[in-house]
Amino acid sequence: MMFRIGIISDTHGLLRPEAERGLTGVDHIIHAGDIGRSEIVDALRRIAPVTAIRGNVDIGEWAGEYSDTKLVRLAGKSIYVLHDLKTLQADPRACIDVIVSGHSHVPKIDTVGGVLYLNPGSAGRRRFQLPITLATLEITPGGMRPEIHDLGGD
Numbered sequence: 559m560m561f562r563i564g565i566i567s568d569t570h571g572l573l574r575p576e577a578e579r580g581l582t583g584v585d586h587i588i589h590a591g592d593i594g595r596s597e598i599v600d601a602l603r604r605i606a607p608v609t610a611i612r613g614n615v616d617i618g619e620w621a622g623e624y625s626d627t628k629l630v631r632l633a634g635k636s637i638y639v640l641h642d643l644k645t646l647q648a649d650p651r652a653c654i655d656v657i658v659s660g661h662s663h664v665p666k667i668d669t670v671g672g673v674l675y676l677n678p679g680s681a682g683r684r685r686f687q688l689p690i691t692l693a694t695l696e697i698t699p700g701g702m703r704p705e706i707h708d709l710g711g712d
Contacts, residue, residue, distance in 0.1 A: 561585050561633035564606065565693040567641075567660025568592040570615060570682035573601050576709040577681045580692050581605050586632055590660035590678065591641030596620040613641040613660060629654075633697040643677070656695065656702070665691045665706040676704050 564584035566577060571594025578601070581587055587606050591613025593599060602608045612624035627640045635655040640646060643659040656674045663686065665679030679691035689708050696703040 559699070561697045563588060563632060563637075563695040563697070565590065565658055565676060565678040565695060566602070566681045567678050567692075568613070568663055568680035568682050569598050570594040570680075571598065572682045573598050574681060574690070574709060576690075577692055578605065580694075580707050580709060584694065588630070588637065588639055588658055590639055590658050592616060592660060592682070593621070593624070594682065609639060611639050611641060635697055635702065643675070663688045665689065665693065667693075667704045667706065674702060674704060679706065681709065 562584045564581035564587045567590035570592055584606050587602050587608045589610035591611050592615045593610060599608055599610050609628055609630045610624055611628050612621050612626055630637050636653055637656040637658060638654045639658045642661040654673055659677050663680035666677045668675045676693055678693035681690060681692045684690055691706050691708050693704060693706050
């Protein structure tokens with residue numbers, strides 16, 4: 559059986575229709591911060607259950623319900639979520655399978671010491687000529703398959 563996670567970050571208050579379509583059918587959504595406004599998470603919850611953390615632009619009363627980091631267990635995998643990878647304080651060797659981060663707006667998939675590092679890039683407004691992206695992570699009995707999806711757009 560497969561469990562599919564949609565991973566999004568740096569929406570900065572904009573949930574593109576392309577992102578909503580790209581997340582359709584996932585079993586769970588992770589938002590790695592810089593949400594921008596609470597309505598973004600509300601809209602994502604209409605697609606699938608959501609784990610979200612606060613990013614550096616998430617200020618104000620609404621952002622108080624989100625923590626800076628979160629450790630979630632999905633489909634038998636431990637997934638540590640934080641906004642800026644440079645602030646990582648958890649020991650990745652401490653039974654963590656995946657580290658999800660955002661902040662840089664640069665999509666990246668890397669494996670270091672058996673830990674999958676995944677940054678979905680930014681799904682919000684385009685900045686710095688970077689692509690507009692999100693990621694999916696498929697978890698099967700045979701392993702994990704991460705993928706970056708380019709959403710196109712302006």
